[in-house]
Amino acid sequence: MDDLASIRRVADHFDLPVSTLHYWERRGLITPHRRFGQRHYDAAQLYRIALIRLWRTTGQMSLNEIVAVLADPADAPGWRGTVTARIAAIEAEMAELDAARGYLRDLLACPHEDAPEECEGFRAGVALPGPVSD
The missing domain is CATH 1.20.5 (Single alpha-helices involved in coiled-coils or other helix-helix interfaces)
Structure with missing residues (x-):
């Protein structure tokens, strides 16, 4: 678990408000690890965040569309x-x-x-x- 990035580092890197990452978590799009009560992200989650951000900007996808695409295949085939x-x-x-x-x-x-x-x-x-x- 040493290869985790803090929520602040992730927010700064992707130029996102921390509140956006919190919201994406509530929507089930990302799943941070908890360390001492703070959110941290592994490489898989960082790629997922990058993908969501890309879709929001260049793909012009709504959050509902992104939720549908990233949902569990059993829930959204x-x-x-x-x-x-x-x-x-x-x-x-x-x-x-x-x-x-x-x-x-x-x-x-x-x-x-x-x-x-x-x-x-x-x-x-x-x-x-x-x-x-x-």
């Missing part, structure tokens, strides 16, 4: 469905961001300095209700 759904949501967000980037690039190329809503590239991508003419 469908964790792949959670991951598949998250991938689909990320792909949809990426498509929206690509569309937004396209509109913004069109606006930058617009010759109308004071009226970006008059730019042809922007107007081409906007559907208007009913028969409307300029």
Whole structure:
């Protein structure tokens, strides 16, 4: 048990509030060792913390999704469905961001300095209700 990291050291290393580690413990995501009443983490838990943090930031997964993925397989055998759904949501967000980037690039190329809503590239991508003419 000499290869344990204190909760403060772990929080500082991963740039997390100690309260976040406490919360993750309450949610059943991590299991610290207790030494003199203080929480300490072994290598397996440190990798788990790194994974949770990665999923929260780059994977944009909710804590409920992470709980579903990391749950005991007997309790949650469908964790792949959670991951598949998250991938689909990320792909949809990426498509929206690509569309937004396209509109913004069109606006930058617009010759109308004071009226970006008059730019042809922007107007081409906007559907208007009913028969409307300029």
